[in-house]
Amino acid sequence: GVSMSTNRDSHGSSSHVAEPFFRSVLGQMETVYLNRNPTPRSVLDLVRSVDDEQLCYDHLAFRTFGIGGYGIDSLASFFLDYGYTQMDELRFPAKKLRALWFAPPHASAVLGGSGVNGPLPRVFISELLVEQMSSQTQDVIRKYTETSPNGKKYAALSSALGSLPWEKPQSSEFEQLARESEYAAWTLANGYALNHVTISVHRLKSHLNKIKKLNQFLEEKGFKLNSEGGVLKVSPDGGLLQSSTVADSISFKFSDGVTKPIPCSYIEFAERLVLPQFQNVPESEIKESHRRDGFEVGNADKIFESTNQEQLSRRRTG
Numbered sequence: 001g002v003s004m005s006t007n008r009d010s011h012g013s014s015s016h017v018a019e020p021f022f023r024s025v026l027g028q029m030e031t032v033y034l035n036r037n038p039t040p041r042s043v044l045d046l047v048r049s050v051d052d053e054q055l056c057y058d059h060l061a062f063r064t065f066g067i068g069g070y071g072i073d074s075l076a077s078f079f080l081d082y083g084y085t086q087m088d089e090l091r092f093p094a095k096k097l098r099a100l101w102f103a104p105p106h107a108s109a110v111l112g113g114s115g116v117n118g119p120l121p122r123v124f125i126s127e128l129l130v131e132q133m134s135s136q137t138q139d140v141i142r143k144y145t146e147t148s149p150n151g152k153k154y155a156a157l158s159s160a161l162g163s164l165p166w167e168k169p170q171s172s173e174f175e176q177l178a179r180e181s182e183y184a185a186w187t188l189a190n191g192y193a194l195n196h197v198t199i200s201v202h203r204l205k206s207h208l209n210k211i212k213k214l215n216q217f218l219e220e221k222g223f224k225l226n227s228e229g230g231v232l233k234v235s236p237d238g239g240l241l242q243s244s245t246v247a248d249s250i251s252f253k254f255s256d257g258v259t260k261p262i263p264c265s266y267i268e269f270a271e272r273l274v275l276p277q278f279q280n281v282p283e284s285e286i287k288e289s290h291r292r293d294g295f296e297v298g299n300a301d302k303i304f305e306s307t308n309q310e311q312l313s314r315r316r317t318g
């Protein structure tokens with residue numbers, strides 16, 4: 001039969017983790033992402049060529065429409081069923097977004113496994129506050145979500161297959177959304193596809209385990225990093241450092257026959273520093289739990305723009 005392991009989450013309740021199945025779903029989501037996005041693939045290959053020990057993912061991120069059951073919960077249920085715990089909410093009033101992040105169960109990693117076979121990543125899921133959009137934008141979003149009422153039940157499946165849970169939009173509808181919210185347009189065309197994976201920088205073994213070094217290395221190799229508010233995003237407490245590439249573009253065939261490039265996914269980098277109360281713990285004994293956890297609204301607000309036209313069309317700067 002299927003091997004199951006019992007896992008105790010932070011609330012002390014017991015949940016069963018079907019590890020191999022869960023990991024293979026994450027693996028399919030990752031495959032869709034790597035096949036569509038050449039930049040994340042080359043960045044991962046390049047980092048592995050320097051640092052061949054273990055590459056861990058800090059988190060996976062997804063976007064949703066907060067309407068009619070298509071929001072955060074539609075995808076979160078999959079992670080909750082496999083032992084994840086809901087953590088903090090983050091609000092982005094100017095972007096009309098909210099997000100929740102989910103902590104992984106204390107499931108055992110495949111010994112020395114990398115990526116989706118390594119320590120399970122955190123999960124960051126955001127949603128567009130659809131009722132705050134203009135009526136034209138709401139009409140477009142409702143048109144696609146309401147005519148596909150079953151899609152929301154199969155969010156994880158949609159992500160793993162790389163298939164939209166609703167019909168393909170018309171190019172004019174995509175444009176209408178993009179004028180008001182690039183996040184909305186992205187979600188209409190990309191659905192539940194993995195928005196990014198994030199490399200856990202501090203868990204690398206080479207000199208690339210400092211985010212400034214990694215950013216410099218990637219820029220020297222010709223990768224364009226999201227420069228919104230500066231390439232390096234630092235939380236006010238100084239403990240969470242993040243950067244990201246600019247999203248790749250993918251050729252998208254709209255339902256009206258128009259084919260054009262649209263923003264797809266990007267890759268992110270996160271370095272979590274040891275918390276002040278654990279400064280005395282010897283380096284060899286430092287665990288992930290000794291480090292700055294969670295996310296930061298100020299950092300995230302800028303990282304969202306990795307899929308924006310302004311960042312995509314920017315010329316690379318040093």
Ligand code: OOG
Pocket residue numbers: 061062063124126195242268295296299300301303304305306
């Ligand atoms: C998510 C942006 C925020 C983070 O780690 O704070 C984020 C997105 O672009 O959907 O990834």
Ligand code: NI
Pocket residue numbers: 059061124196198268303
């Ligand atoms: Ni992220």
